[in-house]
Structures are given as C-alpha cells and as structure tokens.
Amino acid sequence: MIQTQDVLPNVPNQEEDISNLERVWRRGRGLFGWLSVTTHQAIGMRYIVTAFVMLLVGGIEALLMRIQLAKPNNTFLNPDLYNQIFTTHGTTMMFLFAVPMMEGMAIYLVPLMCGTRNVAFPRLNAFGYWMFLGGVLFLYWGVFTGAAPDMGWFAYPPLSGPQFTPGKRTDVWAQMITFTEFSALCVATEIVVTILKMRTPGMTLNRIPLYVWSLLIQSFMVIFAMPAIVVASSYLLSDRTIGTHFVNPAEGGDPLLYQHIFWFFGHPEVYIIFIPALGFVSAIVSANARREVFGYPAMVLSQIANGFIAFGLWVHHMFATGLPQIGEAFFTASSMMIAITSGVQIFCWIATLWTGRPRMTTSLYFVYGFIAIFVLGGMTGVMLASVPLDLQVHDTYFVIAHFHYVLIGGAVFPLFGAFYHWFPKMTGRLMSERLGRWNFWVLFIGFNLTFFPMHILGLKGMPRRVYTYPPEVGWGSISQLATLGAFIIAIGGIMFLANVFMSRKTGSVAGNNPWEADSLEWAASSPPAPYNFEYLPVATTRTPMWVPREERAFVTGLRTDRREVLVTTLMDAEPHHRYVLPGSSIWPFITAITVTIGFIGSVFNPWYIISGSILTFFGLLGWFWPRRSTEIRDEAGVRA
C-alpha cells in the first residue's frame, strides 16, 4: 500500500484493490505521457500554474502603467505602448488569469469534494486546458510581435473596427476570446455534469458543500454568458475580416448593439469570477470557525439569486449612452439587488465566525481582508448603480478603484486564502503561517494604498485609460501614492512565491486533514492519489469529515481494475449505475492543435477555417476511434 485515506473500510482484498488502482490510474511516463494526462488533479494544477503565471505577467503590466502614471507628463511609455499594455493587462487578468484560475481550482477540488475519482469527461477536460494554453500563447505572441491589442479590453466598435484599428491587433484579441470561450465551456460542462451526476452516495442536494454549489452556479452562468461573447466577438471579427455590417456604423451597423451583447456577457463574467471565490470563503470559514457555515439554505439561495440577477443588470455599464428614464430606473434597481444577495452572505459568514471558535490561520486572515475590501467595493458598487452618480464617475479612476476592490477583494484575497488552505492538500506540506501573515499584511496594505486613492482621483476628474496628464490638474501626488502601493503589492506577491517554493521543500508535513476541516477532499491523502480515494467516502451529513471515524461509511464493490466510477441520481445522490471513464489519451492535445491552426490561421486568411476544420475532423476521428482496449471490454462486461 502506497497511499491511503485516513480511514479505510474493513474489506477483504484491500491490498489488491489498491495495487489495481495504482496500476489503472498511473500517469504515463515521458513527454508523451505528460501530454496524454487526463486526471483532474494534473489538469487542474496546469490551469492553476498557467493562470498564476498570467497573474504575474498581468501584474508586471500593471507596474509598468503605474510607473508611467507616477508623475505628470511622464514619457516612460509612449501612448501606443501604454494603450497596448492597459488592454493586455485587462484582457490577461479577466480572461487568462481570473476565470481559468477559478476553473483550475474547481477542476482540482470539485471531484475531491464530491467524493469521486475524476471529472465526468476527462478527455474534454484535457482538451479545454490545451485550448486555454493556445489562447495564452496567441495573445502573448501578439504582445511580443507588436500585435498586442490596443483598443481596451471591451473593444468597443467603431474604435475596434476595420477603419480605426487596422492591422491584426484587434483580431488577435477577438480570437484569443474564442480560445478562452472554448476552454470555459469545456470546464463548465465538466463541472455541471460532475456535480449533478457523480456525487458520492449520500451527498443529496442539501449536503453539497457551499464551494461546490458556487461552482455549479458559476458553470451554469458560463454556459449562458459565453454564447453572448461568442456573438459579440464574431460580429467584430467578421466586420473586420470579411467586411460584414453588424456593428460598424460606417456600414450601417450599430455600435450600441455590440455594447449590449458584450455587457450581457461582461457583467456575468465578473460574477463568474467572484462566485467561486465566495465558495472559497465558505470553505475557509467553516474549517476555521469549526462549525458549518451559518444559514446554509440562505447561502445557497443567495448564490443562485446572484447568478440570475447577474444577467439583468448589464445596462449599468452603459448609462452614459443615453437611455430612457424608465430603463435607467429598472437597471438601477436590479443592480442594487445584488447588494441584498451579497449582503446576506456576508452576514452569514460574520454570524458563523461570531458563533464559532475562529482559529486565526493565514487563510482566515485573507477572509477578514476579503470582508473589508469586498464590502467597501460593494458600497461603491451601490453608488455606481445610481444613474446620476454613475454619469459622473463612470469611466474614471473611481470605477477602476471600484472594480479592483470587488475583483481583488472579492476574488483574489479569497484565492490567496484558498492557496494557503489547500496548498497542503495539493502538495502534502503546509505553507509557513508566519510568512503567510506577513504576506497578508503586505498585500492588504499595498492593496489599499494603491486603490483607495483612486476613488479620490476619480472624483477629481481623472478619466481611465489616459496615458498621461498635465501637472495643473493636481493628480500627481495621489497617483504617486498609488504607484507606491502597487510596488508593495508586488513585494507581497514575491513573498507568496517565496513561501510556496520554500514550503514545497521544507514545509511541515500536512497529513490528510491539517485543518480538521469538514469536506471530503480532506479524506484523501495529501497530495491525493490519481484516483483520489481507495474507497469512495459516503456523505452521511453536510460535514462528512466531522462524523466520528468509526461511523464513516464507504462505497465498496466498485471494480478497481479499470477507471470505474459511480453515477448517482441528481437530487438524492443514490447509486444509479457504474461508469467507466476513459483513460489517458494524446488525442485531446492533437485535436487542440488542429483547432488552434484553424483559429489562428483564420485571422490571416478565412480559408484556414476550412483547412482547420478538416484537420480537426481527423483529430476527432482519433479521439473517438473505437479500440479493443481492456476498458471497453470491461464496459461491455458490466452491461451483461
């Protein structure tokens, strides 16, 4: 026996089962093996690492901008470079860091928390990652060849149209969006099916951990929001490449149509990023307050309501375009409703901490930081929902302050908390708590020093996306303060990296459940075996890891000589049938390359869509080619 869950059922053939699992779930060796991996921990980790690199890159871009803005009439960056950098910063942070990072954490954690062995469609999962990587490489190929987008991350036409931004910059942006759409839709499908059909027996709907709930809601949002951006970016691309007339006013198209469609995606996108982060907060709070999160039904319903309301308030990004008053009032009210559902969740967490016995781990520090920053961002969000106030502060540094408060406060602080919380699960070692606390304070102070002054800049009339400003407007000293803060954030980032690298080597060994947390991922070894659990743990309560060891139940009798998992019913998670997951395969990687050829080529020549599709057909042929492998034979055996 190599690895083990904390408790194992008393069954015969245990040794044989485990050696079978080791053999069947083994990852391939060498480069070929690495490219063929389909286990969720490996794919999730690739997402996490890639997205983290993107966070660092986006952060460096932010520092360059802050240097340029540190003093009036600065010439550190010329306007062309500045416009490329702010566009790439926004694009990177939204599409290549925040969303993929949340997806990566989900792919890693959801199967573990649901008590199963892998996601529902492992090959699609691998394919999704390769598509995401294609988007990353394409955008940064553009950056290093001078074809970085320079029209802002929401690419409003006509500025992004063929007349005003000729060249390939906008096409690179729009096609990068296509890559990330693909990847996000793959992950969303995985997550929805995994949560609805592969939960371990006993994990009824009202026992699903709040983090898993948040991912279920987020994935449905992805499925409904992404098609809108598919439409928007396709309109834009076809206007640019084949001269269609969707959103180009010079050809009779409507630029406002683009804004509506873009924000119908763009606003839910923000919630797609921060709803999983609220899930992190729930997990961290319950583990460290040592009681389950107060008001489970209220939490779940608030999150679901958040998901719905998110689709009804996109127009608050467009108040300055001139809308009829009744429409404005409607979108003011719908935007403010978010404060109710978010408020309920904040109150529930505070009540949990208040009635529990909080243990001040670093991850809980990050939760407190989250509450402070996110609530402030929420307050400015309520201000932005008001049409008259929005008309003044829209597109100013006030808005920049607001969305960094909600996105960094609402998503990145919980994310760092999550790193500290789950690092031991992922690596087997604890991160340094001492350095972690320093890390928290440096980030917290740096963050507020950077972004709080931006509220004042906005009120003093500083618009966003200006590459410089004259001295007489009086923005210099406040901007300098923000630049100083940005460098403090950078120091915080370096401290985090140092903590990761040091702790991986020398951190104290974590064991299965270092925080005595409640959810099932802590039943697996740290790091988890490729098959997660020798015997799937059964959820008899909402907090299965707090059930006394001797009372825990397990699924036995699943075959271990193939990648077999249990499919359960949607509502009550009762065992329904066995299902054999596909194993490692190189075909997702090959198919991703063929799709990439089509996508990238089509920016330069529409015929690449044809040749890319033909190549992709062969990729899919290989992917779905029936093989007389043991797995398939076994599947037939089960049916018999």
Next chain:
Amino acid sequence: MTSYGRAAKLLCFAAFTDALAFCATDAQSVVNPVGPQSGKIAGLWWFFFWLLGAIFLLVMVAALWTLTRPNRGLAQEPLEGTHQVSQETESRATRVVTGASIATVVILFVLIVASVSTGKGLAELPYKKNTLTIEVMGTQWWWNITYQNSDSSLVFTTANEIHIPTGRPVQIRGLSNDVIHSFWVPNLHGKADFIPSRVNTEWIQADKPGVYRGQCAEFCGLQHAHMIIYVIAETPENFRKWYEHQLQPAGQPSDPTTQRGQQVFMNNACVYCHQIRGTDAAGQNGPDLTHFGSRLGIAANTVPNTPGNLGGWIADPQSTKPGNHMATVAVNSADMQPLINYLESLK
C-alpha cells in the same frame, strides 16, 4: 453627551470633511459643483457617501467583533470535537442576520428613491425658458463646436472651447464623426457618450463664472488623454460680447509681418483643413481658426496658447501630441514668426 464629547466629535467630523474637501478645489471635480445639474448629483453623492460609509463601518465593527470570540471563556461553542452550536445561539444569530437583511432591503429602497428622484430633477432643465443650443462633435482628438440658431446668420463654428452665459440652460447636442467619445465637464454635469450615427444630448447650466475643464471620457484611441475641452462661463453681458465678436469674420492683418503670416497660411497646406472666416481658407477637417488667438489652448488644449507653444506645434505636431492627425507642413524658419503672429492676431 458632554460638551467635551460633542466638541471632539465635531472636530473629528471637521477634520474628515476637510480631508475630503481638498478634492473640491479643482476645475475638474465632481464634488465642486457650479450648476444645478452637478449640484444635484453632488448632493446625492454626499447622501450616499455618509449613509453607505456608516453601514460600511457597522459591518466592519461586526466583523472585527468576531475576533473577540475565541477568548470568551465560559460556555464555548461549538464544543470541542462536536462542531455543534446550541439552538439558542443559532436562533439568536438567525434573528440578527434576518434583521440585517431586512435593513439592507429598506436602505436600498431609500437609495433607489433618492437616485431616481435626482434623475428626475436632472431632467427639469430642458423645460426652462431662454435656452441655448450648442452642437458639439467629438472627433479624433478634438471638439468641433457649432453655436446653433434658427437664424442661420447667427450660426458659427469654433473648437475646443465653449462659452456659456451663467444662469442659462444650455443644450449640448452631441455627435461624433469617427469613434465613440464622451463629453464630460464634471463641475457642470456627468457624461454623455457621443456615438457615431446617433445624437445624444445633455443639458448643463453654470451659475458661477469660471473656467471649467473637461475631457473625453470614453477611450477613443491614441490621444484620448489629450482631448480636452474648456467650458468658460461668463456673465450674460460678457457672453453677449463674446458671442457678437465670434459672429464676425476674422480681422484683416494690419502690419507687414502679420500680412506676411497670412500669405504663408494661405499659400500652404493649412487651408485644406482649417477655416478662417473672411479669408479663402475654408477647410473643414481641422478646427476653425477664425478667432484662434482668443482661445486658451492649442491641440485640444494639450498646451496653453502661447506663441512659443504654437511655433512648436506647427513645426512638429507629432512631438506635442504624438499620433494626432495634423499634417506636418514645412514652413521655412523665416516664415514661422509671421505665421505665429498672424494666428495669434486672430483675436
């Protein structure tokens, strides 16, 4: 409360409002309103600010209060190893959370009502009498301004500077002929996006004479940062004088240098883009220069209008405002000073 406490509270309050008031000193500030529109918005802003600020502090106090929890000693819940909380504690928490949630809903209703009624207030201006209509067209990267009148002999064009009489409602009719721009003079009102193929209007009024700075607020390309507009509010008499003067064609140069300058202008590519009423120059691509010498700035107010800045701008437009659409016209050095003198004489 003791008088000492009251004084301390007042002092705190004063220090805080002072700290905030330092943003109110500028000519491009949301919280330094000079007209009814920006005044109503600023009133709404302070209402939101104090109410939401107080709520923020309350939530912070509640959150930090939880930090005292581990040391509370007796009857610690949840009990070690059980993770259970007593029914009594749970129902007390339910009451508090429910109360806070209901309070949230009520407060949001108040805010919505305040916001919508301010919005209605902003829509009152068009119904006043004696209004003035100015058409403003955003273009990469300057503002073309036309004073409208039903009598076409009273229509004239200028650029990058709007003069308005105090106390009189002004309608800004916003257009764009290339990309989306956004007109924003914070001391007077919020933003109005100028979208090609559409007309968007905004009503402003200044009650105090002064120079108010505004700039494009929707990213519009390379020189978005240097698309500045001044709104100059004057007393009705001064405005009348300015207006009558603007209706006049440009004055004819009197001394030999400026006459030479006029020849230089007329014999060069300048005339293809710029109009000087009363001369042969009738270009429409660039700003109207009829009364250029009386304006505050050059290149959409990127730099102040001084002879030195003007010389630099004509000699090498790309160094003053990189990427702008003004052509570099080769003017030999002997002709430069006359040209500058001529343009500056166009008061």
